[in-house]
Amino acid sequence: MFLCFVFIFLFNSFLSDAQQEKHYLHFKFTALSKANTLPEFSAEAVADGRQIVYYNNEDQSWVRESLAEDDWTKSPALPPDSRDWFIHQMKTLSNCTNTQCSELHVLQRKTGCELEKLPDGTMNLRAFDEYGFDGEDFIAFNSDTLQWIDKNPKAKETKIKWDQQTERNQFLMYYLKTCMKWISTFKNTKKSLPNVRVFVEKYDQYRKVLTCLVTGFYPRDIKINIRLNRIIIAKQASTGIRPNADGSFQMRTSVKIDRNHNGSYDCHVIHSSLTEPVSIEWDGTCIDCATASHWLLIAVIAGILLLILLVLTLIGYCIYKKKMTNCEFKIFNMITIVLNILV
Numbered sequence: 001m002f003l004c005f006v007f008i009f010l011f012n013s014f015l016s017d018a019q020q021e022k023h024y025l026h027f028k029f030t031a032l033s034k035a036n037t038l039p040e041f042s043a044e045a046v047a048d049g050r051q052i053v054y055y056n057n058e059d060q061s062w063v064r065e066s067l068a069e070d071d072w073t074k075s076p077a078l079p080p081d082s083r084d085w086f087i088h089q090m091k092t093l094s095n096c097t098n099t100q101c102s103e104l105h106v107l108q109r110k111t112g113c114e115l116e117k118l119p120d121g122t123m124n125l126r127a128f129d130e131y132g133f134d135g136e137d138f139i140a141f142n143s144d145t146l147q148w149i150d151k152n153p154k155a156k157e158t159k160i161k162w163d164q165q166t167e168r169n170q171f172l173m174y175y176l177k178t179c180m181k182w183i184s185t186f187k188n189t190k191k192s193l194p195n196v197r198v199f200v201e202k203y204d205q206y207r208k209v210l211t212c213l214v215t216g217f218y219p220r221d222i223k224i225n226i227r228l229n230r231i232i233i234a235k236q237a238s239t240g241i242r243p244n245a246d247g248s249f250q251m252r253t254s255v256k257i258d259r260n261h262n263g264s265y266d267c268h269v270i271h272s273s274l275t276e277p278v279s280i281e282w283d284g285t286c287i288d289c290a291t292a293s294h295w296l297l298i299a300v301i302a303g304i305l306l307l308i309l310l311v312l313t314l315i316g317y318c319i320y321k322k323k324m325t326n327c328e329f330k331i332f333n334m335i336t337i338v339l340n341i342l343v
């Protein structure tokens with residue numbers, strides 16, 4: 001009884017997680033005190049696993065990706081602090097001179113927001129601005145109190161200094177509070193249609209595996225179901241949503257079906273890039289499901305081709321030896337032997 005309760009609880013928890021919708025917008029900054037061959041400063045913005053803007057060190061400028069001009073100008077796509085300000089903070093914490101540092105130090109910053117839509121329709125929004133120094137948590141901003149939280153004893157002096165920068169803190173608060181709107185902007189900027197493919201492979205003597213492969217879609221969230229006669233089949237196996245190299249996503253769903261089962265199977269896909277759901281039917285073909293009759297047909301054809309090849313070879317030999325009279329009897333015997341083997 002207890003095990004049944006645990007199973008039901010875990011199953012319901014799994015369904016709840018599957019129905020949750022999550023989106024995020026992260027800005028990541030890194031500054032090195034002793035760069036050597038690495039860039040002194042690097043930064044990027046990532047929305048739902050896709051890079052939307054990055055800092056180009058060669059041109060020392062920001063480069064946007066997959067953003068329309070209107071989306072770029074409407075959204076404050078970058079945090080208020082500049083590259084020079086960030087590098088200055090790193091050198092201050094590292095006790096470096098303005099030109100060179102003798103030791104390697106790393107200052108990192110991660111800011112942005114994460115939006116989670118729960119199954120009951122409510123929204124959870126977490127906005128943050130966090131710093132790390134030399135691989136340890138350093139300091140974080142509290143947008144409710146407009147105060148900094150020192151997470152490391154080394155950050156106490158920085159906290160006192162940054163708490164006094166009221167104008168900057170006000171701007172940071174506004175920046176973080178409106179992050180949900182930016183998520184919506186970036187989430188809807190680029191949409192890629194899913195490419196749907198349905199195929200069947202042999203599983204064992206009695207069953208086949210019907211697979212629905214959906215790839216190339218963006219944004220990430222998608223619903224895929226294999227149906228029989230327009231009814232969703234239970235116990236579908238899924239790989240889950242996986243990233244592609246180009247920033248899009250893919251997902252594979254499959255079910256085991258009886259080899260001789262008749263019915264209309266289709267893959268039903270719901271995605272935000274589609275004006276209406278897409279349904280692709282299985283055409284009935286199977287990749288490696290050759291039947292015994294197929295193999296018999298192949299054997300017959302191979303036997304006939306072999307017979308023709310042998311007869312032609314014998315005729316050529318007889319012509320060459322100029323003994324056609326004796327060859328007629330040999331050709332007849334060869335044809336008889338091959339036919340007996342095939343039968």
